[in-house]
Amino acid sequence: MEPKHVYDLIGEKEKKEIDKFTEAYVEFLSTVKTERESVEFFCEALRKEGFQEGGQREGFFVYKNKFLACWRRGQKTLKEGLRIIVSHIDTPRLDLKLHPLFEDMELAYFKTHYYGGIKKYHWVAMPLALHGVVVKKDGTLVKIVIGEKEDEPVFTICDLLPHLARKKQEEKKLAEAIPAENLNILVGGIPLEKGAKTKKEEKERVKKRILQLLEERYGIKEEDFVSAEISAVPAGRARLLGLDSAFVGGYGQDDRICAYTSFQAFKEIANPLYTTLVLFMDREEIGSEGNTSAKSRIFENLVYQLLKGEGLSPTPDHFFEVMHHTKALSADVTAG
Known part of the structure; x- marks a missing residue:
């Protein structure tokens, strides 16, 4: 039939x-x-x-x-x-590691490890939001959702420009073009304002600025990441898909x-x-x-x-x- x-x-x-x-x-x-x-x-x-x-x-x-x-x-x-x-x-998603925040070349990143079967190339150069919970030292549970509202920043994983990717990516197998250890989320690039500090204390100023913002906005300190479960997921709303709205596109x-x-x-x-x-x-x-x-x-x-x-x-x-x-x-x- x-x-x-x-x-x-x-x-x-x-x-x-x-x-x-x-x-x-x-x-x-x-x-x-x-x-x-x-x-x-x-x-x-x-x-x-x-x-x-x-x-x-x-x-x-x-x-x-x-x-x-x-x-x-x-x-x-x-x-x-x-x-x-x-x-x-x-x-499938990207979870933040226990000690995720680091600075490299005056940019701040979160280290991640992937959960479930992901296609790594799906996760680069796209808007990401952070969802999860943090258990603070005093036992307080803080819920985190950053990147879903229009007036909130989003996050992303950097990718190479097409004309720079030829030898680094295009000549490799699809599964090898983007190594899992490179799925680091870009979270900031503005350094902490200089003060009357020694040169040693001036290191990792971008990372320190991110930590300052986390504490100001959410009351979260760096050690709180050890007792946190925070995931990076595609940011934004699900949408109807197709001229006839026949499908639903969403994560x-x-x-x-x-x-x-x-x-x-x-x-x-x-x-x-x-x-x-x-x-x-x-x-x-x-x-x-x-x-x-x-x-x-x-x-x-x-x-x-x-x-x-x-x-x-x-x-x-x-x-x-x-x-x-x-x-x-x-x-x-x-x-x-």
Whole structure:
């Protein structure tokens, strides 16, 4: 049977609903660019719907602000199985190293290491924003978002001009043209004003100026980077793409498109037959390694908690009985 285009099968009402849905999705993509921000967004939406953290009938569970599970109890008992949709909310990005700030040739940079499978040439000579958190010495958590507002500066990774790149880049294989260790983010070039200092103290004046600005604006000192998680991501809003606005262009759609649509579907299930569970996982882009990933024991522990909520003992026998009757969808993107 020949496949048909969906727009040949729907009416004007459905097309308007698609446009409305897309508008909200574009807003989501424009503001939510890390796994922490994803969890925060979904938790806020759940609370507005009346869900409570750890709630029995309708609840959610957060782990390390990077994993989220939300559920609605079904008409059938848990031993008759769950209905699960699982997606991941981490995306390829550049993370700042523990000691990122350095100065070279009177320019200040942040050292990075890449997370997930990136094409390095995608990340040079483009506007970048910084998203993340910093835990200060006194335990205060400072949220960082720099480069998303029109009146804020952005950042970038320097690239070679075309007429200078011939031997340095063009004669190399694509994967070797831009070494990962060169993915340093340009953050400043104005030195700290000179004072009555010794020559030794006059070194790294641009770096010192950046540190001064960080402390003035965010209360962050250089040693605070050790306890920080800051990522560089493409700056700017997601946009409709094409003359007919048929597509959405934006960062992080692998796999936030599945996370967002899974969540919207979950909200519309008022009284499910089976207990419905939606999982938003972390660390998929690096092989699901880590304690917020699908390879961790977090899902197993969650099922045990749901069993206890029904008055059932949290034993391996009960767990495997639930799993035997469970059906799940793994929601991730594909090509084409």
